[in-house]
Amino acid sequence: MNDAGPAPRFPLPSELTEVAGAEDWASMYPYYTRFQPGDDQRFWFYNAMHFPEPMPAFDAVTAEAPYTALGANTARLFVFPTTLGIEHRIVNGRVYITANPVTDPEEIQRRLAVFSERAGHYYENWDELYQGWVTRITALIDEVQRIEVPRLPEFEDPEVVFEAKGVAQNHYVRENYHRLIDLYSKMWHHHSEFLMLGYGAYVVFFEFCKTSFPEIPDQDVARMVAGIDVILYRPDDELRKLAKLAVEHGVDDLFVEGCEPDKVLAALAARGDGGRRWLEALDAAREPWFNMSTGAGFYHHHRSWNDDLTVPFAALPGYVDQARRGELLDRPTEQLRAERERIAQEYRSLLSGEDERAAFDQMLGLARAVFPFIEDHNFYCEHYFTTKFYGKVREFGELLRDRGVLADVEDVFQLSHTEVGQALTDVMLAWAAGSEPVGTAHVRETVAERRRMLDALAGWSPPPALGPVPEALNDPAVRMLWGITAETIQAWSTPTANGDHEVRGFAASPGVVEGTARVLLSANDIGQVREGEVLVCPVTAPSWGPVFGKIAAAVSDIGGTMSHAAIVAREYGLPAVVGTGHATKRITTGQRLRVDGDRGIVTILDRAGGAPS
Amino acid sequence: MNTSPHVRPFTGLRLTDRPTVGGKGASLGELTFAGAPVPPGYVVTTAAFEAFLAALDPGEEIRAAVEALDPDDTEAITRVATPVRERIEAAAMPEEVAAAIREHYRSLDGESDTPGTPAPVAVRSSATSEDAEDASFAGLQDTYLWVRGEDSLVEHVRRCWASLYSVESVSYRRRLGLPEHDLAMAVVVQRMIDPRCAGVMFTRSPLTGDRSVVALEGSWGLGSALVSGEVTPDKYVVGKVTGDICSRTVSTKLRQHRMDPSGSGVLEEDVPEYLRDEPCLSDEEIHALVRLGRQVESHYGAPQDIEWAISRNLVPGHNVFLLQSRPETVWASREKAPTAAPKARAFDHVMALLGGSGSGGGTR
Numbered sequence: 001m002n003d004a005g006p007a008p009r010f011p012l013p014s015e016l017t018e019v020a021g022a023e024d025w026a027s028m029y030p031y032y033t034r035f036q037p038g039d040d041q042r043f044w045f046y047n048a049m050h051f052p053e054p055m056p057a058f059d060a061v062t063a064e065a066p067y068t069a070l071g072a073n074t075a076r077l078f079v080f081p082t083t084l085g086i087e088h089r090i091v092n093g094r095v096y097i098t099a100n101p102v103t104d105p106e107e108i109q110r111r112l113a114v115f116s117e118r119a120g121h122y123y124e125n126w127d128e129l130y131q132g133w134v135t136r137i138t139a140l141i142d143e144v145q146r147i148e149v150p151r152l153p154e155f156e157d158p159e160v161v162f163e164a165k166g167v168a169q170n171h172y173v174r175e176n177y178h179r180l181i182d183l184y185s186k187m188w189h190h191h192s193e194f195l196m197l198g199y200g201a202y203v204v205f206f207e208f209c210k211t212s213f214p215e216i217p218d219q220d221v222a223r224m225v226a227g228i229d230v231i232l233y234r235p236d237d238e239l240r241k242l243a244k245l246a247v248e249h250g251v252d253d254l255f256v257e258g259c260e261p262d263k264v265l266a267a268l269a270a271r272g273d274g275g276r277r278w279l280e281a282l283d284a285a286r287e288p289w290f291n292m293s294t295g296a297g298f299y300h301h302h303r304s305w306n307d308d309l310t311v312p313f314a315a316l317p318g319y320v321d322q323a324r325r326g327e328l329l330d331r332p333t334e335q336l337r338a339e340r341e342r343i344a345q346e347y348r349s350l351l352s353g354e355d356e357r358a359a360f361d362q363m364l365g366l367a368r369a370v371f372p373f374i375e376d377h378n379f380y381c382e383h384y385f386t387t388k389f390y391g392k393v394r395e396f397g398e399l400l401r402d403r404g405v406l407a408d409v410e411d412v413f414q415l416s417h418t419e420v421g422q423a424l425t426d427v428m429l430a431w432a433a434g435s436e437p438v439g440t441a442h443v444r445e446t447v448a449e450r451r452r453m454l455d456a457l458a459g460w461s462p463p464p465a466l467g468p469v470p471e472a473l474n475d476p477a478v479r480m481l482w483g484i485t486a487e488t489i490q491a492w493s494t495p496t497a498n499g500d501h502e503v504r505g506f507a508a509s510p511g512v513v514e515g516t517a518r519v520l521l522s523a524n525d526i527g528q529v530r531e532g533e534v535l536v537c538p539v540t541a542p543s544w545g546p547v548f549g550k551i552a553a554a555v556s557d558i559g560g561t562m563s564h565a566a567i568v569a570r571e572y573g574l575p576a577v578v579g580t581g582h583a584t585k586r587i588t589t590g591q592r593l594r595v596d597g598d599r600g601i602v603t604i605l606d607r608a609g610g611a612p613s
Numbered sequence: 614m615n616t617s618p619h620v621r622p623f624t625g626l627r628l629t630d631r632p633t634v635g636g637k638g639a640s641l642g643e644l645t646f647a648g649a650p651v652p653p654g655y656v657v658t659t660a661a662f663e664a665f666l667a668a669l670d671p672g673e674e675i676r677a678a679v680e681a682l683d684p685d686d687t688e689a690i691t692r693v694a695t696p697v698r699e700r701i702e703a704a705a706m707p708e709e710v711a712a713a714i715r716e717h718y719r720s721l722d723g724e725s726d727t728p729g730t731p732a733p734v735a736v737r738s739s740a741t742s743e744d745a746e747d748a749s750f751a752g753l754q755d756t757y758l759w760v761r762g763e764d765s766l767v768e769h770v771r772r773c774w775a776s777l778y779s780v781e782s783v784s785y786r787r788r789l790g791l792p793e794h795d796l797a798m799a800v801v802v803q804r805m806i807d808p809r810c811a812g813v814m815f816t817r818s819p820l821t822g823d824r825s826v827v828a829l830e831g832s833w834g835l836g837s838a839l840v841s842g843e844v845t846p847d848k849y850v851v852g853k854v855t856g857d858i859c860s861r862t863v864s865t866k867l868r869q870h871r872m873d874p875s876g877s878g879v880l881e882e883d884v885p886e887y888l889r890d891e892p893c894l895s896d897e898e899i900h901a902l903v904r905l906g907r908q909v910e911s912h913y914g915a916p917q918d919i920e921w922a923i924s925r926n927l928v929p930g931h932n933v934f935l936l937q938s939r940p941e942t943v944w945a946s947r948e949k950a951p952t953a954a955p956k957a958r959a960f961d962h963v964m965a966l967l968g969g970s971g972s973g974g975g976t977r
Contacts, residue, residue: 081968112968119967123960197963204966212952214821215850217859346854350824351952358955359962366959510857598858 021456052538054093054457069188093457170428243319249274261309297382505580507600508566515552553595617713619661635739635799647912654803684787701775810893811836811922822944834869
């Protein structure tokens with residue numbers, strides 16, 4: 001990695017200016033998320049991969065909980081030798097992060113001894129431990145689903161008295177709400193449990209390949225490792241099955257481009273036996289496979305397929321067409337497996353000796369062993385658990401709305417998780433006292449003010465990084481997860497170096513195609529995507545899987561070659577350019593694009609375009 | 614066709630025939646044997662040259678005079694070499710040699726661009742010296758392109774022989790102190806193709822030595838514009854394993870060498886404006902070249918440095934030709950320590966990387 005050219009210069013945290021109409025943004029977030037004076041001396045980058053939009057107050061928990069868990073995991077549990085945790089700060093509603101390195105060689109050695117023993121235990125028993133993990137995370141998902149939101153009746157149920165339970169319902173408002181937040185935090189601990197070890201094993205193989213084959217594309221390394229039977233593809237597989245079923249039951253005519261789920265469901269119900277059986281199949285697929293967020297699982301408003309059938313139904317017409325034409329809709333897993341093996345064996349044969357081949361076998365074997373977790377944890381944690389979690393928060397929101405504190409259930413997300421706790425306490429007190437909550441006016445004003453601020457903050461362009469660039473930027477996790485290298489930083493600092501008709505990023509999936517741009521800033525608008533368009537978005541997420549069945553290519557602002565979007569694009573054989581930094585700002589819907597996934601270049605072919613719809 | 618010791622077609626030649634057909638001839642034969650699409654041709658052997666010289670100079674006076682020359686005395690070299698060169702160009706070729714050259718020429722198919730006209734051929738020297746590589750002689754002896762017709766061919770073979778006595782050639786041999794008595798030259802006669810574009814291909818990266826990629830460079834017209842550095846070529850890097858084109862640089866190509874419209878000789882000119890920024894190769898052609906490159910590499914069992922050309926006149930699927938292949942030498946000569954060795958337990962590689970030791974696990 002060489003960083004040619006002048007050292008990039010990014011603004012210091014203290015130099016950032018306020019956004020008109022959102023001067024009071026800091027009141028939305030906890031005090032410990034604010035930039036401190038000493039932070040000016042450190043390098044921060046905008047985590048647009050996970051947080052591409054301003055954070056609603058409640059959603060800040062999706063930064064707090066992961067970084068609590070991730071840091072504990074690397075720094076305290078496994079004691080990674082060269083890295084501690086990741087710190088986060090919020091400014092103008094955006095999350096910036098920095099990794100804390102360990103640089104003292106003696107300290108590294110001391111930590112290495114502990115790490116070897118602990119990580120070794122996990123690597124040696126990976127499969128068994130991972131099976132245990134699946135059991136634990138599934139139990140956790142069950143637990144979050146079972147949390148009850150108290151009803152606060154006029155009179156307590158008789159058994160509370162006659163069975164001498166001695167605790168009234170309003171107590172459980174607090175207890176169950178706290179349990180919900182606690183389970184969310186616990187989920188992130190499990191999320192981190194295998195993650196960094198998994199990436200460690202992958203990075204080792206990756207680095208080995210890069211040393212042996214300096215020009216090997218990142219995606220070829222991924223192709224040698226990628227899992228074939230991963231749960232992450234299952235939701236999309238379910239959609240394909242439903243498409244086939246629609247043809248078999250003769251209800252395929254209902255699935256047309258732009259169809260509205262409610263109307264389709266009503267029409268199906270009126271279709272007799274075929275329609276009924278299709279609806280039964282849909283119900284069977286929905287739990288758990290439709291617990292897919294339309295985003296990366298970090299915003300409450302990225303609804304899940306189960307919350308909003310628009311996304312899965314947007315993918316169905318294409319699959320139905322394919323099924324009608326008799327095309328094979330099943331993923332050719334045997335073929336994929338054979339191809340993965342062929343690629344690995346051919347690279348292996350190009351190595352220079354038996355020693356290298358033996359080392360290659362070890363590293364590839366380990367990388368493949370850890371990979372199912374890397375791919376599948378995403379479904380369990382970011383999607384399945386998170387969908388249920390937001391569902392429960394909404395139920396508490398319903399309680400607040402029913403008690404008059406909130407005008408709308410969704411308003412609950414304009415309060416931080418501690419403020420929601422306070423609003424619930426207000427309700428608990430009022431129910432106990434037989435009065436009205438005292439904070440209603442205050443809460444409603446706060447909600448309105450914060451909605452205004454979020455709107456204002458949405459117009460702010462966050463710098464991709466803040467502070468001085470460190471001399472060495474070699475944190476493997478940062479590189480693998482966020483695609484951030486010395487080169488990325490160089491590109492960020494000179495965004496227009498390649499002319500105004502070109503946007504450059506990582507070559508994430510090969511191929512060159514042309515198509516019309518569809519810029520989507522929010523995953524909720526995914527239903528707008530039409531057949532053959534080029535998806536341009538801040539960050540692509542695995543739940544967008546079905547959309548990959550209809551788009552011609554994908555372009556994202558953020559993401560490395562191991563971001564899940566890149567993996568899915570490769571799976572679907574679509575060109576993808578990720579980590580462009582600026583694509584959604586420089587491209588508008590309707591423009592004609594050429595996406596070169598071999599080189600990582602997006603060319604804007606005509607400047608006209610239409611207004612984003 | 615009669616077999617003659619004076620002429621040998623590429624088919625049937627191997628690298629081991631170098632003493633009689635020279636390095637270039639032998640390598641074209643080997644390449645043909647490897648199944649590569651080499652434009653057909655034959656070699657006028659050293660025996661033909663020997664027969665010719667024996668007829669011209671039975672007493673070996675020329676050789677003695679040349680061998681006596683002082684490499685630094687350019688004036689003397691010119692005085693001795695020039696008349697020799699003129700004598701060779703003017704001398705009649707032994708009838709059986711000329712007949713063999715003509716007969717084999719007639720058997721070469723003409724290219725479809727020139728119906729009714731004799732096939733255009735390239736006439737090149739092919740050095741035989743064991744201790745001096747082709748490259749050392751490159752450019753010293755003449756090469757003639759787009760030679761057409763039997764008479765013209767015989768004439769150009771003679772001129773090729775004569776170029777062995779150019780001032781530069783003689784000076785070079787004297788400087789190296791090469792003996793004259795076993796000096797001989799073979800001449801390659803190869804059907805010309807009229808290249809739309811041409812270039813080179815390395816079956817490992819010239820930049821990093823990476824053996825998993827094929828690097829291609831190409832520009833419009835003959836490869837000479839590229840080799841001489843007159844043009845910045847398009848550059849492609851292709852993964853051997855997946856066939857993916859991993860990098861693609863289309864350059865602005867300003868100059869090209871091509872067939873003179875008169876039908877013989879080379880014209881050097883500006884590339885028409887509309888072609889300058891166009892890629893010179895289609896993806897299909899890139900993939901076809903890479904397949905051939907890998908085939909040749911696997912035939913030789915070592916990374917190759919290959920010259921190629923795409924015919925202007927033939928249809929895709931039949932338009933790709935290889936003109937030369939030699940083992941890559943730059944990276945082959947560099948010792949490379951193994952990237953990594955196996956460890957006691959697979960996860961020890963992770964410990965090495967995450968421990969920051971930088972040893973073993975493929976760290977950089």
